Amino acid sequence: MFFPIRWLERRWLARQPFPPEWELLVTKHFPFEATLPPEERARFRRHLQVFAHEKDFVGAKGLVITDEMRVVVAGAAARLARNLSLDVYDALMTIVVTTGAWERDGGIILGEAHQWGQVVLSWDSVRQGLKNPFDGHDVALHEFAHVLDLTDGRFDGTPEMATFSALHAWADVFSKQYLALRKSPTRDKVLRAYGATNEAEFFAVATEAFFEKPTQMKQKHPALYDELQRYYRADPAHSRERPSPR
Numbered sequence: 001m002f003f004p005i006r007w008l009e010r011r012w013l014a015r016q017p018f019p020p021e022w023e024l025l026v027t028k029h030f031p032f033e034a035t036l037p038p039e040e041r042a043r044f045r046r047h048l049q050v051f052a053h054e055k056d057f058v059g060a061k062g063l064v065i066t067d068e069m070r071v072v073v074a075g076a077a078a079r080l081a082r083n084l085s086l087d088v089y090d091a092l093m094t095i096v097v098t099t100g101a102w103e104r105d106g107g108i109i110l111g112e113a114h115q116w117g118q119v120v121l122s123w124d125s126v127r128q129g130l131k132n133p134f135d136g137h138d139v140a141l142h143e144f145a146h147v148l149d150l151t152d153g154r155f156d157g158t159p160e161m162a163t164f165s166a167l168h169a170w171a172d173v174f175s176k177q178y179l180a181l182r183k184s185p186t187r188d189k190v191l192r193a194y195g196a197t198n199e200a201e202f203f204a205v206a207t208e209a210f211f212e213k214p215t216q217m218k219q220k221h222p223a224l225y226d227e228l229q230r231y232y233r234a235d236p237a238h239s240r241e242r243p244s245p246r
């Protein structure tokens, strides 16, 4: 659907310089950006700016939203979608940022993506994810993968695909890899066992590994890597997308 106001706003935003106070935050939290070719880096920043500008950021449990939270959360969303259309997050309206983790049905929750256009993130867990950029575990990347999954209307592990043949190839590879992980979830050194929960979690966990352990994934699961590379139009193993730990 075409939204003229959104289009005009994005056109206005594209003419604005990148906020200088965000420059330091991006360098600090997303050092991988320096490894990207200039056009890809520009697309990353554009996605980040649009996301930070268009989404409602709400602090829960008395948390006050800072520029750092806005840039870090928008940066995680932009990292996934930098080579995708600016519209992929259109159905997402609100980011609720909270402290700590919460419990449900005996499980610990660090983040959630809801069908009604809301993502809830624990700020502590988001920061934890950035601190360990090679462990294949990053709650912000995980939740935004769920949002992309929903672009076809369902949390089913398959985002909207451009063509039927792309969908067919995706389904073939993903179902095999998912079943393999279900068989021996703790043996896989690249994909977290949580990915064996269901197809939606498998896609989110595979996305985390694609960006955080790209070289290992390419070696151990080349077909899965290829499908994710085609979907995200990114090749993190090649660009040595390795943020330095801090």
Ligand SMILES: [Zn+2]
Residues within 6 Å of the ligand: 142, 146, 200, 201, 204
């Ligand atoms: Zn999940």
